[in-house]
Amino acid sequence: MKLTKKGQISRYSRADRNSFPFVYILIALPVLQFLVFWVYVNANSFALAFTNDTTHAFTLENFQNVWANVTSFGDKFNIPTMMLRSLILWATSNILAFPLGILSTYVLYKRVIGHYAFRIIYMVPGLVGAVVWTTMIANICSANNSLLFILQKFGFDNQDAIRMGLLSCKETAFPTLVIMAFVTGCVGGSVIATGAFTKVPPELVDAAKIDGLDFWGTFFHVSLPCSWPTISTLLTLSLCSIFVADGNVFLYTSGTGEPAMATMGFYLYKLAVDISQSTATVLPYGYPAALGICISLVTVPVVLLGRALLNRIVPTTKV
Amino acid sequence: MRRKQDMMKRENPIVRFHHKTVSEKITYSAYFVYYVFMALVFLFPVYSTILTSMTTMEYIITDQPHKSFFEFLVVNGPVQLESWKNIIDYFSITPPNGVTYNFLAMLGNSVWFTVAKVTLSLFASAILAYAAAKFNFPGKRLIYLVAVFVQTIPIFGSGTTSYKLFDSLNMLNNPTLFWVAWVTGFDFTFIIMHGAFSGISDSYSEAARIDGASNWKVLIKIIFPMVLPILLALWISNSVTVWNDYTTIMVYLNDFPTLGYGLYLFNNGYASYCPNAPAVAAAATILSMLPIVIIYAASQKLILTNISVGGLKG
Numbered sequence: 001m002k003l004t005k006k007g008q009i010s011r012y013s014r015a016d017r018n019s020f021p022f023v024y025i026l027i028a029l030p031v032l033q034f035l036v037f038w039v040y041v042n043a044n045s046f047a048l049a050f051t052n053d054t055t056h057a058f059t060l061e062n063f064q065n066v067w068a069n070v071t072s073f074g075d076k077f078n079i080p081t082m083m084l085r086s087l088i089l090w091a092t093s094n095i096l097a098f099p100l101g102i103l104s105t106y107v108l109y110k111r112v113i114g115h116y117a118f119r120i121i122y123m124v125p126g127l128v129g130a131v132v133w134t135t136m137i138a139n140i141c142s143a144n145n146s147l148l149f150i151l152q153k154f155g156f157d158n159q160d161a162i163r164m165g166l167l168s169c170k171e172t173a174f175p176t177l178v179i180m181a182f183v184t185g186c187v188g189g190s191v192i193a194t195g196a197f198t199k200v201p202p203e204l205v206d207a208a209k210i211d212g213l214d215f216w217g218t219f220f221h222v223s224l225p226c227s228w229p230t231i232s233t234l235l236t237l238s239l240c241s242i243f244v245a246d247g248n249v250f251l252y253t254s255g256t257g258e259p260a261m262a263t264m265g266f267y268l269y270k271l272a273v274d275i276s277q278s279t280a281t282v283l284p285y286g287y288p289a290a291l292g293i294c295i296s297l298v299t300v301p302v303v304l305l306g307r308a309l310l311n312r313i314v315p316t317t318k319v
Numbered sequence: 320m321r322r323k324q325d326m327m328k329r330e331n332p333i334v335r336f337h338h339k340t341v342s343e344k345i346t347y348s349a350y351f352v353y354y355v356f357m358a359l360v361f362l363f364p365v366y367s368t369i370l371t372s373m374t375t376m377e378y379i380i381t382d383q384p385h386k387s388f389f390e391f392l393v394v395n396g397p398v399q400l401e402s403w404k405n406i407i408d409y410f411s412i413t414p415p416n417g418v419t420y421n422f423l424a425m426l427g428n429s430v431w432f433t434v435a436k437v438t439l440s441l442f443a444s445a446i447l448a449y450a451a452a453k454f455n456f457p458g459k460r461l462i463y464l465v466a467v468f469v470q471t472i473p474i475f476g477s478g479t480t481s482y483k484l485f486d487s488l489n490m491l492n493n494p495t496l497f498w499v500a501w502v503t504g505f506d507f508t509f510i511i512m513h514g515a516f517s518g519i520s521d522s523y524s525e526a527a528r529i530d531g532a533s534n535w536k537v538l539i540k541i542i543f544p545m546v547l548p549i550l551l552a553l554w555i556s557n558s559v560t561v562w563n564d565y566t567t568i569m570v571y572l573n574d575f576p577t578l579g580y581g582l583y584l585f586n587n588g589y590a591s592y593c594p595n596a597p598a599v600a601a602a603a604t605i606l607s608m609l610p611i612v613i614i615y616a617a618s619q620k621l622i623l624t625n626i627s628v629g630g631l632k633g
Contacts, residue, residue, distance in 0.1 A: 016455040022534040026450045027462070030443040030504025037481070037500055038469065045480040104357075107350040118354045119623075120616050124361045127615055128608040129563020131579040135586060135604050136364035139371060139597075146367055183360060191556065194623045215343045237507070240473035251565075254587045269566065272478035276570045285479050292476010299473045307471065 049289035054282050062290035069291075077262055079291075083243045083298075085174065086264040089181045090245040094238045097185025102231060105190040106219055109197045123191075125184045133184075134251040141166040141176060167252055170259040177247045177261060189234040196230035197223055232310040239306045243299050244268060264295065365605070372601035375399050376594070402598035410603040411591035412576065412584045419591050420576050422603065429562060429577040429607075435494070436567075437558045439501040440508065445550060447504035448512035449542065453524070463513065466505045478570070485571055492574040500571075508553055511626060515549045516542070552625035555618050562611050578607035 052059040070079045108115045108122075125133050140147040142165040152162065161169035166176045200223050208222045224231075246265025253261055255270060271288040339347065375397050402409060410422040420428075451462045482491075490496045523545070524537045532540070565579040576584060584590075585600055593599050615622070 012455055012457075019454050019534060020456055023450045023454045023456045026446045027504075029502055030447045031462075033443070033499060033502045034465070034505050037484070037503070038505070041477050041480050041484055042474055044484070045477045048480060048483075049476075104350060104353065107346065108354075112347050112350055112354065114351070114354070116619070118358060119619060120612070121358045121361050123615060124365065124612075127559055127612050129559075129565075129579055129611075131563065131565050131582050132604050132608050133364075135582060135600065136368045139601065140364050140367045146363075186357065191622060192626060195626045198624060214340065215346050233510075236471055240471065244473075244475060251583065268475060268478065272482060272570055275479050276482055276573075283479075283483075285483055288479040289476050292474070295475045296473060299475070303471065303473060 045289045045292060048285045049293050051286055053284050053286050059286075062286040063294070065287050066290050066294050076257060077267055079264070082262050082264040082267050083295075085247075085262070086241075086243050086245040088178060089247045089263065090238070090242050092178050092181045093185030093188060093245070094235065097182045098188055098235070098238075101186045101188055101190055102193055103219075104186070105193045106197060106223065108190075109194050110215075119190075122187045125187065130248050130251055134248045137180060138165075138167060138252060143168075167261075168259065173252075173259050173261045177249070177252070181245075181247060188238075189231070192230060192234060193227065196227035200226040232313075235310055236303075236307045239303045240299070241265065242302055242306075243295060268292070268295075368601045368604050372402055372598050372605060373398050373400065374598055376598070399595070399598065402595055402602045406599065406602050406606065409593045409595075409599045410581070410585065411593070412581050412589045413591045414573065414576065414584055414589050416574055418574070420581065422578075422606075425576050425578045425581040428568075428575045429579070431494075432564075432568070432572075432575070432577055433558050433561045435498060436501045436561045436564075437554055439498060440503050440506065441550065441554055441557060443502040443504040444506055444508035445512050445546070448509050449516050449538065452513050452516035453519075453521070453542075462505075466509045466513070469505045470507060470510065482570060490571070492572055494572065494575065497572060508557065511553065512546070512549070515546050519545055548621060549625045552618070552622045555614060556622050556626060559611050559615060578603070582607060 049062055050058055050060070052061065066079070069075070069077065072078055073081075108118055112118070128136075139145065142148075143163060145165075148156070148162055148166065156162075158169065158172060161172040166172045204222050204226065205218055208218045213221060244263075244265040246263050246269065247261075249257060249261045249263050249266035250269055250273075255273065257266055257270070268288070268291070271291075275283050275285070275288075378397065407422045410425075411419055412425075413419045447462065447466075450456070451459055451466075485491050485497070485500070488496065490500065519542065523541050527537050527541050562577075563579050565577070565583055568575065568577050568580040569583070573580070582600065582603060585596070585603065590596055590599075
């Protein structure tokens with residue numbers, strides 16, 4: 001036992017102290033990388049939000065520009081409108097579709113007929129990636145293509161959409177994105193949720209069956225509480241995108257956000273792409289930085305509140 | 320891993336349908352119908368894309384609009400396979416930098432980009448998680464808290480600042496320097512690996528140390544083989560995401576177009592000579608998704624039985 005200079009018992013044993021060099025060599029590179037590419041970048045971003053891009057003097061004009069964009073209702077890139085669209089996409093995917101996905105993942109885990117093939121098919125939107133998936137969706141949603149043809153058979157009669165395609169018509173573009181968010185949300189988190197279900201001790205499931213619980217009783221009283229730390233973690237992580245869900249708008253619209261589809265996630269990415277493709281000598285770093293701070297200030301309380309709620313909804317069972 | 324799979328089967332034996340209870344029969348039947356419907360929803364775009372890859376330009380422009388519903392389900396015009404046979408040359412792009420990239424060049428970029436990014440970030444997360452989970456040292460708790468903070472507290476707007484930093488460090492379009500950006504230890508993988516290392520009993524490493532093994536030897540000979548299935552599962556799972564990542568390439572490494580970014584450019588006016596762009600884009604779409612779908616399908620059990628995450632503390 002070793003005492004500190006103040007006479008207290010040291011928290012670290014001799015073996016711990018002997019391992020310090022090894023540990024610090026292990027963590028040196030990731031920690032250094034984090035300090036430069038996360039801490040410095042975010043600190044710099046904070047500073048740039050208060051800096052004039054041309055004169056480099058202190059200014060609040062970046063925040064004034066953000067506010068002007070907040071109040072410019074009807075503008076293509078109006079911030080509240082884009083945040084609302086992101087919120088709708090997020091809610092569709094995480095509140096409407098995610099619970100359905102968890103239920104269907106559970107039934108798949110219980111080995112419904114064809115479960116192996118279904119698991120792979122279910123992963124198609126996630127496996128093929130955003131570019132491929134949006135290319136395929138844009139293909140079937142385009143004018144004169146199969147989906148519109150089917151919809152017309154069911155009475156769909158929007159002539160603009162029929163002529164231009166679902167994603168090019170102002171009235172149908174965003175609803176199409178919402179439907180896509182629902183479809184892809186139905187398979188969100190299925191891999192990790194399956195992993196969580198496999199960790200539920202079989203003895204607990206057997207005991208529940210002996211006690212007379214049926215299929216869904218076992219799910220709601222055993223499997224869900226045991227898996228809740230995993231599921232609540234997935235939901236907590238998804239909360240971070242509550243106001244910046246992008247819906248692959250950049251890919252669907254070739255970076256324009258037209259027609260009436262721009263989301264906050266799209267806009268933030270577009271600002272970065274615009275800067276990367278600009279040939280100007282003075283680049284507008286201040287406005288995106290100020291916008292990022294404003295969105296973070298709105299999002300962080302929502303995330304913390306959501307996380308607290310998630311921890312109260314279902315009593316967690318540690319296994 | 321075999322033990323885990325056996326456990327999964329023991330826990331979930333395939334109970335024959337007629338042995339199930341009535342409520343289970345109803346549930347399974349309803350969900351079977353649901354799965355078939357969802358499978359059709361997911362496979363329809365793939366099927367439609369395959370059809371497009373085999374149609375002629377004239378058919379797409381003139382005949383297709385007048386077909387009946389059932390005629391949409393097959394290619395009833397003249398079938399062409401030119402877009403498949405000549406995919407290497409036809410699927411070529413010439414982005415603003417003026418260089419022409421064909422299918423093979425983009426495939427090569429996809430491969431090295433995926434291997435480098437996934438391997439480096441997994442390596443960084445794993446060693447950081449190992450240190451935080453298995454050793455007692457000043458900063459141990461801080462590392463875990465920072466990882467949870469970074470994952471759960473959203474901070475936006477740093478994309479442009481990152482670009483500025485990469486530009487000032489001469490890292491843009493420079494893979495020999497850009498790899499440093501991928502050594503990101505504080506990510507979601509850290510949380511999974513931290514849980515995995517925490518679940519390994521200390522008795523293994525203590526026994527090895529009593530036998531005279533150094534910390535390096537314990538890591539390489541004892542711990543690494545124990546977490547190898549989890550690392551492999553994470554490598555495959557993360558590679559799906561990275562293979563499809565177009566955002567990093569578009570902003571920071573646009574001189575090295577991958578298949579995903581190449582497809583975006585091809586669809587947005589940067590195609591080189593191509594007689595039937597919709598069919599070629601469709602064929603390239605199918606080809607670019609094939610490697611990752613095959614790898615995932617082959618390693619599904621490995622992924623499902625090894626990737627799990629617990630709750631977030633702190």
